[in-house]
Amino acid sequence: MCVQISFKTIILNKNFTLIAHQCPSYQHFQSGKCFDCKPGSGSCALMGYHSDISPGLENEISPQVRLQGNIGNKFFTTTGREFPFCHRLYRINLELANPPTAENWVQGFLKASLHSSAGVIHLDLTPSGDMKLEHGSSYSMVLSHPADLGGNIKKVELNWEYDMNVLEPRTICLFWCNDHLYVKSIGVDELELPGRGKRDTQFNSRLCARNKKDYADISNRGKGVFVDICEYNASPEKIS
CATH class of the missing domain: 2.60.60.20 (PLAT/LH2 domain)
Structure with missing residues (x-):
């Protein structure tokens, strides 16, 4: 899973809800071609502390099994360059x-x-x-x-x-x-x-x-x- 992010932003804030969108490239993401986040579609995922409750993933399935579905996919997001990083x-x-x-x-x-x-x-x-x-x-x-x-x-x-x-x-x-x-x-x-x-x-x-x-x-x-x-x-x- 490829994510355009500095992970220091996740470490600084446990309440930081960081959402990433599945997209073929960062250019596609920036041009707004991958902006949906429908439950069950796999089109987006949460990163960091909240990655085990990503949208569309059922609670009764273990986090390890749920996250395997995103392996090999590219997800992109963006944060602020300075505090507050959560955007x-x-x-x-x-x-x-x-x-x-x-x-x-x-x-x-x-x-x-x-x-x-x-x-x-x-x-x-x-x-x-x-x-x-x-x-x-x-x-x-x-x-x-x-x-x-x-x-x-x-x-x-x-x-x-x-x-x-x-x-x-x-x-x-x-x-x-x-x-x-x-x-x-x-x-x-x-x-x-x-x-x-x-x-x-x-x-x-x-x-x-x-x-x-x-x-x-x-x-x-x-x-x-x-x-x-x-x-x-x-x-x-x-x-x-």
Whole structure:
């Protein structure tokens, strides 16, 4: 079982519930392709002190027999770089619009502030550097934060900064290109860990731009605001 984690985090905190997701690679995990945690599916497992009560494993079976089913599988998770190491996992889904004025693609940096009744957290959506974004496409990423928002996301503020790269002439935007980012909606998924006698719960929030358009036009170094009003902005056939 392959786990991307420093085990000092487990030693420091016995109450640390560390969940890992089964995934073919860390890149797949980071891009949000392995975010489910359904009991009995083997799609996730607890690490450290709580590994003998992993979701979907029946209590009457011995821990040694239960854990053998995960041997040879790859599980990935992430923690904080400093105390507190224990982090919640959030999957951010970006749906980009493609109006006539948009460039086919832009590249730059994204940061988001998630607002809920439990508080506000700030996430860097491009921690590894600039990101190429094609208008009309969708993107997912998994990020971590020590705070638990309880799935009640009411507002997201998205900050966009365009990146001009002299090594890539198409990104040099002076007079002849559009450095705006057009975002149709933002989805936020937060997983509530399944436990004994409890079904899995995955909180899904979809937020849309607070204007008469069906997308937010975010200028370079600007900010877009998204709220949970998608059902009011969309026609009935667009609502899933």
